[in-house]
Amino acid sequence: xxEFPDLGQHCTFxxxxxxxxxxxxxxxxxxxxxxxxxxxxxxxxxSSRNEEADSGCSTSAPSKPLKPFCCSYASCSNNEAIKIxxxxxxxxxxxxxxxxxxxxxxxxxxxxxxxxxxxxxxPQPPTSVAAPPPHTETKKATVNKVLNAAQxxxxxxxxxxxxxxxxGGAKDAIPESERLxxxxxxxxxxxxxxxxxxxxxxxxxxxxxxxxxxxxDQKSDSNTKKLRLYMQDCSEAxxxxxxxxxxxxxxxxxxxxxxx
Numbered sequence: 366x367x368e369f370p371d372l373g374q375h376c377t378f379x380x381x382x383x384x385x386x387x388x389x390x391x392x393x394x395x396x397x398x399x400x401x402x403x404x405x406x407x408x409x410x411x412s413s414r415n416e417e418a419d420s421g422c423s424t425s426a427p428s429k430p431l432k433p434f435c436c437s438y439a440s441c442s443n444n445e446a447i448k449i450x451x452x453x454x455x456x457x458x459x460x461x462x463x464x465x466x467x468x469x470x471x472x473x474x475x476x477x478x479x480x481x482x483x484x485x486x487x488p489q490p491p492t493s494v495a496a497p498p499p500h501t502e503t504k505k506a507t508v509n510k511v512l513n514a515a516q517x518x519x520x521x522x523x524x525x526x527x528x529x530x531x532x533g534g535a536k537d538a539i540p541e542s543e544r545l546x547x548x549x550x551x552x553x554x555x556x557x558x559x560x561x562x563x564x565x566x567x568x569x570x571x572x573x574x575x576x577x578x579x580x581x582d583q584k585s586d587s588n589t590k591k592l593r594l595y596m597q598d599c600s601e602a603x604x605x606x607x608x609x610x611x612x613x614x615x616x617x618x619x620x621x622x623x624x625x
Contacts, residue, residue, distance in 0.1 A: 445460060546616055568608075
């Protein structure tokens with residue numbers, strides 16, 4: 366630049382000394398600075414420490430529109446062409462920090478007007494008496510629940526399936542296609558026995574198989590009473606000469622052995 370030795374000015378900030386052909390002139394301290402130190406806070410302007418800058422840095426020949434009003438928000442270096450004064454703290458801010466919530470205004474009236482919310486008092490239950498678990502009664506009700514007819518029938522069928530492998534009598538001598546498993550309620554008790562019979566047998570032969578398999582003592586009662594097979598909840602004894610399937614007995618059915 367030897368051809369133009371008097372053109373431009375050196376930045377007067379510290380050790381910068383950058384030669385700028387369009388220097389920025391600070392109206393506060395009267396010094397010339399480069400574009401990196403044109404703002405008062407950038408070159409630590411001594412005149413801006415005690416008064417708010419009404420006009421910022423200017424240049425003798427600016428290449429961009431002049432924005433002399435600096436933002437007062439910490440860590441913000443934005444400048445604006447017009448004043449944006451906060452009505453509460455009375456400081457100048459840029460467009461990004463013009464709202465009281467944006468620059469965290471210490472004099473924001475909304476902070477003092479927010480009502481304090483007090484939670485309602487909830488009385489604590491007495492700790493000396495322990496309340497019983499709410500599900501205790503439900504468990505007792507489940508244990509003592511009486512099964513209805515359909516549930517009892519399913520339970521009997523499940524018992525019969527478990528006892529098929531243990532069913533006594535002539536199970537192995539009966540062809541598999543003829544096997545018929547019945548569940549018999551024994552007399553004067555709630556015990557039940559699983560018995561394998563043939564669907565070709567009469568009721569009388571099935572009766573003998575039940576007596577033999579379940580070890581029922583026919584002499585335990587008076588001679589005037591005889592044991593007979595009954596359909597469940599039926600008052601009339603089954604016909605001993607009738608075929609077991611013709612009498613309405615199916616696989617898994619429950620019969621009763623009781624005295625006439």
